[in-house]
Amino acid sequence: MSIINSFQNVFRIAELKSRILFTLGLLAIYRIGAHIPTPGINGEELSKFLMEKGGALMGFFDMFSGGALSRATIFALGIMPYISASIILQLLTVVIPTLGRLAKEGEAGRKKITQFTRYGTVVISIIQSLGIAVGIESMGQGAFVQNPGWAFRLLSMITMTSGTAFLMWLGEQITERGIGNGISLIIFAGIVAGFPNALISSVSLIRAGELHLILMLLVIVMMIAVIATIVFVERGQRKIPVQYAKRVVGKKVYGGQSTHLPLKVNTAGVIPPIFASSIIMFPATIAGFIAIPWVQSLARQLSPGTVVYTMLYVGMIFFFCYFYTSITFNPVDIAENLKKYGGFVPGVRPGQKTADFLYHVLARITFGGAVYLASVCILPDILRGYFNVPFYFGGTSILIVVGVALDTVSQMESHLVTRSYDGFLKKGRIRGRKS
Numbered sequence: 001m002s003i004i005n006s007f008q009n010v011f012r013i014a015e016l017k018s019r020i021l022f023t024l025g026l027l028a029i030y031r032i033g034a035h036i037p038t039p040g041i042n043g044e045e046l047s048k049f050l051m052e053k054g055g056a057l058m059g060f061f062d063m064f065s066g067g068a069l070s071r072a073t074i075f076a077l078g079i080m081p082y083i084s085a086s087i088i089l090q091l092l093t094v095v096i097p098t099l100g101r102l103a104k105e106g107e108a109g110r111k112k113i114t115q116f117t118r119y120g121t122v123v124i125s126i127i128q129s130l131g132i133a134v135g136i137e138s139m140g141q142g143a144f145v146q147n148p149g150w151a152f153r154l155l156s157m158i159t160m161t162s163g164t165a166f167l168m169w170l171g172e173q174i175t176e177r178g179i180g181n182g183i184s185l186i187i188f189a190g191i192v193a194g195f196p197n198a199l200i201s202s203v204s205l206i207r208a209g210e211l212h213l214i215l216m217l218l219v220i221v222m223m224i225a226v227i228a229t230i231v232f233v234e235r236g237q238r239k240i241p242v243q244y245a246k247r248v249v250g251k252k253v254y255g256g257q258s259t260h261l262p263l264k265v266n267t268a269g270v271i272p273p274i275f276a277s278s279i280i281m282f283p284a285t286i287a288g289f290i291a292i293p294w295v296q297s298l299a300r301q302l303s304p305g306t307v308v309y310t311m312l313y314v315g316m317i318f319f320f321c322y323f324y325t326s327i328t329f330n331p332v333d334i335a336e337n338l339k340k341y342g343g344f345v346p347g348v349r350p351g352q353k354t355a356d357f358l359y360h361v362l363a364r365i366t367f368g369g370a371v372y373l374a375s376v377c378i379l380p381d382i383l384r385g386y387f388n389v390p391f392y393f394g395g396t397s398i399l400i401v402v403g404v405a406l407d408t409v410s411q412m413e414s415h416l417v418t419r420s421y422d423g424f425l426k427k428g429r430i431r432g433r434k435s
Contacts, residue, residue, distance in 0.1 A: 009416055016179070016415045023178030026170050027189045033166070034068040034075045034190070038159050040152050041072045041136060046144040066190030074163040076132065077125055079186050082168050085120030087271070089113055094327055121168055122161060129160035179415075180408035188404040191397045223398075226376060230402045233372050236265035238365050240358070245342045261334070261345075263362055266369040268324040270403065273377045273396045276316035280309060310381060314374045321370040322363075331358035373399075 011017045065078030093099040093113075102109040133156035137148045145152055167186060174182030205211035239260040280302060301308045335355035337343075344350045348357045377395045 019179045023174050026174055034066050034073055036074050038072050038156055040146050042144045046072055066193040074159050077128055077160050077164045079167050079183055081124040081164050082121045084124055085117045089117050125161040125164040126157055129157045179411055184404045191401055227402055233265055234403055237262040241346055242343050243346055265365050268321045270396055270399045271324050272317045272320035275320045276313055280312050310378055317374045318370045321366055325366050331355045
């Protein structure tokens with residue numbers, strides 16, 4: 001009952017109520033735009049053709065756009081160009097010293113990097129939309145394009161790039177004036193939009209006798225267990241104790257307090273499975289359009305469910321977990337800051353010894369996070385391959401849905417607690433992925 005009362009309290013706070021309604025309104029606009037076709041394209045026939053030929057990669061990227069990519073709508077590119085630009089900027093801050101210094105300049109530096117990210121999003125969108133337009137023209141002997149040529153390509157580029165820029169603006173508006181992270185909620189809405197169709201197809205298979213009811217119930221129980229595991233691990237932290245030495249300045253004593261340094265089990269988030277899937281599925285998708293026997297054989301080996309695909313997928317998830325964690329968390333900088341302000345880890349010498357200790361701890365918990373990510377991500381292949389479960393279960397989609405839900409509920413709870421209302425839990429607080 002306390003949770004129900006907490007949700008009722010949400011709508012008693014005028015500001016929080018308006019933020020939630022504002023967020024829902026912009027997400028509704030996004031879903032409407034995901035069904036507006038790009039001019040000059042036969043969306044229905046194209047969708048059927050792409051889902052037959054595009055297979056693995058098409059299904060993966062179509063998941064993030066909420067079905068807009070396969071139908072070639074105005075939001076066909078989704079928000080992925082913005083995510084790609086953000087990741088590229090994060091990597092460049094490590095490689096280019098000027099960007100690295102800019103990232104450390106506080107609010108002014110953050111605004112400048114956000115501006116660069118927007119420019120990068122437009123550039124990536126133009127390139128991708130041109131590739132999609134040319135690709136659609138070459139498929140099906142021109143059956144999907146009414147008037148092929150550069151006029152169609154330019155129109156598609158303008159339409160899809162504008163759609164992505166509009167989604168980027170929607171995401172920023174949700175973040176500033178709504179509740180939750182706007183970009184994450186747009187991805188969340190696109191993934192959740194596909195769940196009803198998956199459920200309807202599952203019910204149809206049960207009625208047709210192709211899927212046993214008991215198996216479906218076991219899958220639902222397993223889904224609940226996986227969601228509980230994701231919540232548990234995403235909130236998991238290794239707390240490194242930190243002690244600050246006492247300092248006497250005049251007649252006052254400063255410092256002496258104890259705190260902790262939280263190290264997340266899954267620091268990299270969903271970046272490793274996204275990168276790994278994209279890299280592995282790209283050659284498989286390209287090979288699917290080439291009618292050469294050995295190329296087709298290679299495409300089948302790199303398709304989800306095969307041993308080669310599973311081994312490569314798990315290996316690349318481990319690689320990107322360690323790679324992305326090393327970029328986002330620098331033990332040397334942490335150790336230097338602790339030493340600068342008089343902090344130290346009990347039993348560990350300040351400076352290089354502290355950095356080595358943090359490296360050692362981070363390497364061990366990152367291994368556990370990589371095992372967790374790989375297990376969740378290969379679960380759909382196991383269910384489809386051995387139990388013939390017809391919908392995408394687990395993997396990147398569930399990770400994103402649960403993580404975004406935790407972040408959003410965490411922000412809602414913060415609003416409740418700030419205004420002296422009870423949170424969603426009697427004991428403790430709900431922590432999002434960025435807590």
